[in-house]
């Protein structure tokens with residue numbers, strides 16, 4: 122996705138550079154250019170870029186959930202379909218950032234349709250996550266805690282995104298703090314907390330030590346609470362009508378901005394605590410076994426630190442990496458697409 | 470010639486087919502990125518062509534008679550006009566020849582014809598040099614400057630992209646020729662020549678797109694364009 126999205130942005134910058142250095146006129150209306158060209162090129166990157174950040178975070182979450190819930194993903198195939206669907210659709214939604222610019226008003230409704238369509242594959246990812254929680258025997262260690270945060274934030278970010286994708290609603294929300302709050306729920310709430318999940322999960326394999334659960338979880342939940350305070354309050358500011366990118370705003374927005382500021386400092390404190398957990402655990406944490414989470418995937422089967430060439434002898438794979446606790450009648454019944462997964466039932 | 474008859478790569482020891490598959494995937498991803506960039510370029514060209522903002526698409530001289538002067542842009546030489554179409558097609562044809570020669574070299578290598586590979590790769594390299602020279606001549610003799618409106622900007626960008634592609638081809642062609650000379654490309658290990666041929670074929674398509682744009686989408690269809698302010702300081 123990065124491969125097809127980034128060239129558009131690169132061209133937008135090359136054209137801008139040419140305008141300034143060689144006095145061409147790609148974006149200068151005086152001489153036949155158009156700023157809308159810049160907006161189009163920019164958002165042809167801009168929207169796929171959101172998923173360039175989000176998909177790795179969701180992938181980390183879906184990778185570690187079977188480990189801590191001791192059951193297979195609710196539907197591996199739907200998760201893959203979600204990712205493929207997002208990749209396919211994300212190139213067709215860019216103009217939802219330009220509803221209010223006056224560029225091609227007739228195109229607003231097709232873009233509204235494509236944008237609302239993209240919530241279907243994104244919904245697959247969230248539903249697979251929730252379905253995996255269902256009847257899972259949750260072993261709530263730090264990585265899974267971060268996944269709880271990701272799922273929560275992602276649902277809020279996703280639902281508010283549906284409002285923004287709606288042209289009539291966007292006439293009110295566009296350019297307001299509501300937008301800022303929405304994309305922070307996606308990029309920070311899902312992206313950053315997903316990164317924390319990944320750090321906590323792979324920390325033993327990377328450093329040979331366990332990431333301190335107590336300090337780490339205090340940091341995580343402090344950041345999470347600060348995050349909710351900051352951006353929930355920002356939704357309020359947006360609903361009240363505060364435009365974004367304004368330094369000197371009206372007095373009526375003081376309270377919500379003040380709450381956001383407090384929340385932001387709490388996020389900062391939480392992140393510092395999490396960072397402290399990383400530093401102290403890296404230096405003097407509890408030594409981890411080669412597979413502290415009891416994961417079935419291949420990278421955890423080798424020693425820590427990972428020896429040269431990964432395995433002394435070529436390992437023989439006998440089961441699928443996510444077959445925790447199958448047979449599970451519900452997995453078999455609700456997910457016939459995963460038949461090959463459940464065929465291995467009995468091998469545990 | 471000594472090591473290359475083995476079906477294993479001399480550098481990593483893996484079977485050549487494994488490396489070839491990996492490289493082919495890499496090449497397809499490169500082409501995807503390249504196509505996206507080329508689409509950005511085509512969008513820039515066609516978008517500005519279709520809008521003709523402030524009537525600024527055409528170079529100022531293209532719409533003026535000799536007696537008129539351009540009051541809006543007093544510093545622009547009034548002779549500025551659209552570029553000739555044939556050089557775009559000529560350069561495209563030269564690139565097609567270069568690609569065809571590379572294909573010939575690659576097919577020869579697969580048949581075990583080393584001389585054919587050397588001739589194909591070597592000539593392909595030389596023809597690419599010729600294309601680069603032609604492209605350079607075209608750019609330096611355009612009847613407009615960078616500041617002569619959106620058409621001039623878009624065409625110069627197309628040519629810059631062409632030069633970038635040609636430089637890449639130069640690099641790849643030289644690599645294939647050197648490897649052919651060292652006997653690293655032969656009947657069993659030909660995937661690099663194959664991938665270079667694939668890439669050159671895509672570059673031909675990119676040149677073709679440029680030639681089509683500059684031939685068929687020249688005069689803007691928008692005769693009643695939007696007029697904006699001049700952004701000039703008082």
Ligand SMILES: [Cu+2]
Pocket residue numbers: 167168171214215217218
């Ligand atoms: Cu978007």
